[in-house]
Amino acid sequence: FIKSISYTLNGIYVLRGGTETTIQDYPGRLDLRVYGIQPCGPMDQLSFQLANLIVGNQLNTEALEITHYGPKLLFYNSIHIAITGALFKIELLLPYSRSSLELPMNAKLFIPAGSILDIQSIINITNNGGCRCYLAILGGIDVPTYLYSKSTFISCSAGGHQGRALKSGDLLPWFNNNNNNNNNNSDVDDNNNLEKNIIKFVIPNDIILKFTTNWEIQVLLGPHGNPDYVDNNNLMELLNTKWKVHFSSNRMGIRLIGPRPKWERLDGGEGGSHPSNIHDCGYALGSINFTGDMPIILTAEGPTQGGFVCPFTIISSDFWKVGQLKSGDTLIFKPITMNQALKHKKLINDYLNYIKKLLDYCPLIIQKPKYFNDINDLILYNHYYKNDEFNIETNSSLLLEYKHNDILIQYRQAGDCYLLIEYGDSKSAINLLLRMRIHQIQEHLGLITDLKTMKTKPILNGLIDSAPAIRSLLVRYDPIHLSQNTLIEYLQTIEKLLPFHNNINLPCRKIYLPITLDDHWNNEAIQYYMETIRSKASYLPNNLKFIANNNGIIGENDINQISNILLEAQWLVIGIGFYLGCPFAIPINPRHRLSVPKYNPARTYTPDGSCGLGGNYMAIYPIESPGGYQLFGRTIQTWSTFGTIGYPFTNYQPWLLNMFDIIQFQCVTELQLQNLRRLAFAGKYQYQITDSILNINDIKQLEDSLDEDLLSFKQKQHIAQKHMQQIEIQLLKEIDSNNNNYYYNEVLNDSQQKKLQELDDNHKIIYAMVGGIIQSISVHNDDKIIVDQTILCTIQAMKTEITIISDCNGKLYHIYIKPNQLINAGDPLFIIKLDQ
Numbered sequence: 162f163i164k165s166i167s168y169t170l171n172g173i174y175v176l177r178g179g180t181e182t183t184i185q186d187y188p189g190r191l192d193l194r195v196y197g198i199q200p201c202g203p204m205d206q207l208s209f210q211l212a213n214l215i216v217g218n219q220l221n222t223e224a225l226e227i228t229h230y231g232p233k234l235l236f237y238n239s240i241h242i243a244i245t246g247a248l249f250k251i252e253l254l255l256p257y258s259r260s261s262l263e264l265p266m267n268a269k270l271f272i273p274a275g276s277i278l279d280i281q282s283i284i285n286i287t288n289n290g291g292c293r294c295y296l297a298i299l300g301g302i303d304v305p306t307y308l309y310s311k312s313t314f315i316s317c318s319a320g321g322h323q324g325r326a327l328k329s330g331d332l333l334p335w336f337n338n339n340n341n342n343n344n345n346n347s348d349v350d351d352n353n354n355l356e357k358n359i360i361k362f363v364i365p366n367d368i369i370l371k372f373t374t375n376w377e378i379q380v381l382l383g384p385h386g387n388p389d390y391v392d393n394n395n396l397m398e399l400l401n402t403k404w405k406v407h408f409s410s411n412r413m414g415i416r417l418i419g420p421r422p423k424w425e426r427l428d429g430g431e432g433g434s435h436p437s438n439i440h441d442c443g444y445a446l447g448s449i450n451f452t453g454d455m456p457i458i459l460t461a462e463g464p465t466q467g468g469f470v471c472p473f474t475i476i477s478s479d480f481w482k483v484g485q486l487k488s489g490d491t492l493i494f495k496p497i498t499m500n501q502a503l504k505h506k507k508l509i510n511d512y513l514n515y516i517k518k519l520l521d522y523c524p525l526i527i528q529k530p531k532y533f534n535d536i537n538d539l540i541l542y543n544h545y546y547k548n549d550e551f552n553i554e555t556n557s558s559l560l561l562e563y564k565h566n567d568i569l570i571q572y573r574q575a576g577d578c579y580l581l582i583e584y585g586d587s588k589s590a591i592n593l594l595l596r597m598r599i600h601q602i603q604e605h606l607g608l609i610t611d612l613k614t615m616k617t618k619p620i621l622n623g624l625i626d627s628a629p630a631i632r633s634l635l636v637r638y639d640p641i642h643l644s645q646n647t648l649i650e651y652l653q654t655i656e657k658l659l660p661f662h663n664n665i666n667l668p669c670r671k672i673y674l675p676i677t678l679d680d681h682w683n684n685e686a687i688q689y690y691m692e693t694i695r696s697k698a699s700y701l702p703n704n705l706k707f708i709a710n711n712n713g714i715i716g717e718n719d720i721n722q723i724s725n726i727l728l729e730a731q732w733l734v735i736g737i738g739f740y741l742g743c744p745f746a747i748p749i750n751p752r753h754r755l756s757v758p759k760y761n762p763a764r765t766y767t768p769d770g771s772c773g774l775g776g777n778y779m780a781i782y783p784i785e786s787p788g789g790y791q792l793f794g795r796t797i798q799t800w801s802t803f804g805t806i807g808y809p810f811t812n813y814q815p816w817l818l819n820m821f822d823i824i825q826f827q828c829v830t831e832l833q834l835q836n837l838r839r840l841a842f843a844g845k846y847q848y849q850i851t852d853s854i855l856n857i858n859d860i861k862q863l864e865d866s867l868d869e870d871l872l873s874f875k876q877k878q879h880i881a882q883k884h885m886q887q888i889e890i891q892l893l894k895e896i897d898s899n900n901n902n903y904y905y906n907e908v909l910n911d912s913q914q915k916k917l918q919e920l921d922d923n924h925k926i927i928y929a930m931v932g933g934i935i936q937s938i939s940v941h942n943d944d945k946i947i948v949d950q951t952i953l954c955t956i957q958a959m960k961t962e963i964t965i966i967s968d969c970n971g972k973l974y975h976i977y978i979k980p981n982q983l984i985n986a987g988d989p990l991f992i993i994k995l996d997q
Contacts (some may be wrong), residue, residue: 169235170636172303172334175327176277177233180963183313184321184333185209186223186303189461190310192615194446194637195628196816197738199462201312201320204412204484205293207509208246212297215243215269215364215515223304223311225296229487229963231778231933232281232327234806236627238272240335241299241361243267247291247372247485250281253359266294268363269520281968282930287987290372292487292931303334308813316413316462317741317802318783324802330917362523364516368536372485375403376492379543380449381502383440383558384581385439385470388425388891393553396472400494402953405457408933408958408983409693409765413787414450415458416589416762419773421893422454422472430588432468433758433776433888434711434882437589441468441736441745441778444626445481445579447475449494451787453761454893466628466738468759468775469789472558474576478506479543488889488932488958495543496551499645502577506641508545512536519584536830549602561649565656569910572649575635582634582649591631591747591754591777593864596735597665597673597857599634600820608636612814621651629820630745631778665857669821671731672783672850676796676826677834678724679705682768683792690764690959697896699889700760702793704791705766711812711885712755713877714784724828726753732779732824733855741783741800742816746824748779752871756878758889759789770795770838771932772826779824795834796826798841817848821855920992925969927991933958935982943971946993953991954978971995 187209201433203209210220218224220331225232229855231249244251244266252261255276264270264278272278280296283289313321322331324607335950380400387396399422407416422437430440437451444450448459448471457463458475460483463596475483486492497505511530518527538544560580562571570889573581582602601607607618608627617626623643628635638648660673683704692700700707709715709723730753732746739745746756759775764787767773771792780790799817801810809817811977829837840846920926933956938947940953951967975992978984 170332170696172237172617173298173331174237175232175329175331175333176235176812178326178328178331179227179280180228181233182225182230182232182327182414183315184311184326185226185305186311187221189312190308190314191446192626193308194465195443195610195626195738195742197465197742198308198536199316199465199740200312200446201310201314202461203295204461205246205291205295205481205511206484207481208293208484209295209297211267211512211516212243212245212295213363214513215245215267215271215520216241216297216299218297218299219299220513222297222301224298224302227280227294227944228297229292229958230282231294234278234280236272236276238877240272242270242278243297244270244274244280244294245297246294247283248289248986249294250284252276252279252281254279258791265360265363267369270360271359271361273359277338277842277864281302282499286928286930290374290376290487290490291485293484298335300336302560303336308815316786317602317800319802329698339892344453362520368512368516368529368542369753371537372561373417373541374490376482376490377495377542378482378492379497379502379505380473381476381499381574381576382473382496382556383471383560383576384442384445384448384474384715385573386472386558387553387555389559389587390425390436391422391468391472392425395425397553397840398423399472399996400496403493403815404490406486406488406490406492406932408931410439410488412460412462412485414460414463415483417456417458417492418455421897422451423703426588428588428882428886429468429776430586430756431590431756431777433588433756434886435758435761437470437761438618438758439468439470440591440630440632440776441466441738442581442630442633443473443738445575445581447477447480449473449475453759453765455762456764460484460605462737464787465791466630466736467799468778469763471575472576474574474579476505478502478509478577484620485595487986489987496553496556497543498551498556498640499574499577499640501550503640504545505543506577508540508787512540523655526528560645561653563653566612566661568598570656572652574645577640578637580636580638580645582636582652584632586674589632591864593735593857593860595632596629598661598676599629601651601659601662602652602655603629603634606636616889621648621949623648627737627889628736629739629746633773638793646801661737667821667855667857669823669853669855670819671823671825671851671853672818673835674796674799675837676728676794677829677831678704678727679720680795680831680834682795683771686764686766686771687792689766690760694762694765695896697892698761699885699892700791704773705793708744708791708793711878714875723755723793727763728826728828730828733860734818734820734822734824737818737820738815739782740786741782742818743780743783744799744818744822744824746779747777748861752874756779756882757791761789761889763787763789767792769796770798770802772796774946780817781824794826797834797837797846805844805847806841809848809850822856823853850911890896912971918919923995923997924974925971925995926989927953927967929956929984929986929988929990930965931956931958931963932985932988933963933983935978935980935984938976938978938980939975940976940991942973946971946973956984965990967993969993969995 189200251252424436655766736745
């Protein structure tokens, strides 16, 4: 009986995982950005949707995102697929065949059962741009959802396939589907004629985008641009700069190398002493975020909230280009108007609709629209409108400002899908009544998200959600259904109609958290920053000492004094964002409100549970992540991916802190904290939580009661901050004078260039597929090299370790690189003398 049962595995067996191959769907967890949950999803949304379109899926169906070097996959069953994006070399080894068939991209392909698909690296990386391709499978991939999406979120080990990139030995099941005919290869004439039946349809070459290494990306001004943060001339200088992509770029953010901005203001007031510092606010997806003087493009897994300015924002329909940026690429930002952004959104929709018609009516010839004659000129280089339509003198990031009840209200453009509403002056002191006003507006708009359903009930068609902060509200909307002007007019109306409430009682929780101050985990992160990003700064090498000195606490006992303030303070959570429900909190008592600038530039690594200060705000980093706050200690877990830690975490709310919670720290030793963190990980730690009532009027009275001690402390703060600011300015000048960009070195000298030119056909050059830092070299001259086996070196790039494996047999002839050397994509790494 058992022998009579027929069973065939329905899916793909992973023979090689590739550099970083993950499952993503579209648009990921976009609705959860308001709680600091990164949406994930495809980095290049256009190529992702195109792959699904070609294979016959819904545009949002999950697919594989492949970065730099791809996987090798064994198909147990016959299936249709499509691969789009950057131009990768793709080979198919058919069953019972010894030779491989090279496959085209942008085509509907039939993969017979038993075939091996080998997606290698980008073809001719020095001439072809991009770094990612997408593999769509008819019917999709059968993996569970996490927080309403199948997208892989590596940072918190959730979503996709086991919350990680694919590796050898994985099995990916796909959905049973009437169009997927098991393993009988019914889509072909016979097994001896498989090759002729593989390629079902190829998108015509003249409408396929040919990626570049020199990109032009369209932006809208704002939210923090001209005229108050950067003047018109300096803003245009930033926009006309040819920026270079830094090797420490990845799905969390694209770091850019270029000139320092010339700020219109000297400091950020209570947001921090650097002019890029602001009171924390929500970030629009695609914001160009200046963390100090370094710009970072905020991407699919980037922070959702923070305290740095964003002078311009990438439009939603051009955001796909960010997904193809690799280290060493260059780009310029092209400013456009809101009308142009809407035209471009329609253009991208027209492009996808035209390809859909080609597929629907194949093999009939579909007339191509005249304006698609040069698709690359139209979409890649944005020649779809008159160049003279944008004028910096008539375009501003500040759309409207006015006063109501003596409160300054500003509406700031934040891309084509977001509007930032700000209350009060950007440098003004913290005012909790303004935070209550924001909560009131948010409630009226129907934009308070239900934690169990993660849905809002917006009052206007086209409103989607919002992210509140201490003095701002970031509103997301659909510009197709709700125009920017209509939204602003409605917001003005409700400002006048809604009464301003002063005496508000809010239910809240008081949460006691253990903390170790000046811990070794954060000190190691600071040391790593000094080794990889910046060796000298006013806040280095000890952040806690800097916090004390920057607030006028100086002397042998400075760390003890500042530690007492941090422990005495009751921290009120006034915002949730950044990463994975990260809380932003301020001390209720103004006598505990310290002020510090953020890192310049930001760190690439921060341990989970780290506590830091930026401006007046305290944040607790829920997971390992980048960050710019000054680190002062580490606490227990505030994030539980699947809610397994137990109360108060749940599977639908895996973050600990909610809006208006009150945090009280309790000092413990490092050993005690280690033990408590182990208990929490095992689900055995009992979080100390009590219910309470928060009276905003009482807090306001406390803020207004200025005595001589508080005034004296504020004066000392001001003097100390000016002094530390001058030290920082001097250190930055030293970096500039030494031309110490600590980013890239040239690989080749003149003699090495000559050696390259003298090579014959018996030698093969191994080039870098991506820019980065050489982490290790595994071979020596004259070593025997075996194809697909010999590891040549490891490159750290895009926050990933990329292993370079030989693709030929021979003997190692020459090594161009050294450990810890910085390289660009396309640089020669090794020369191999080929076996004859």
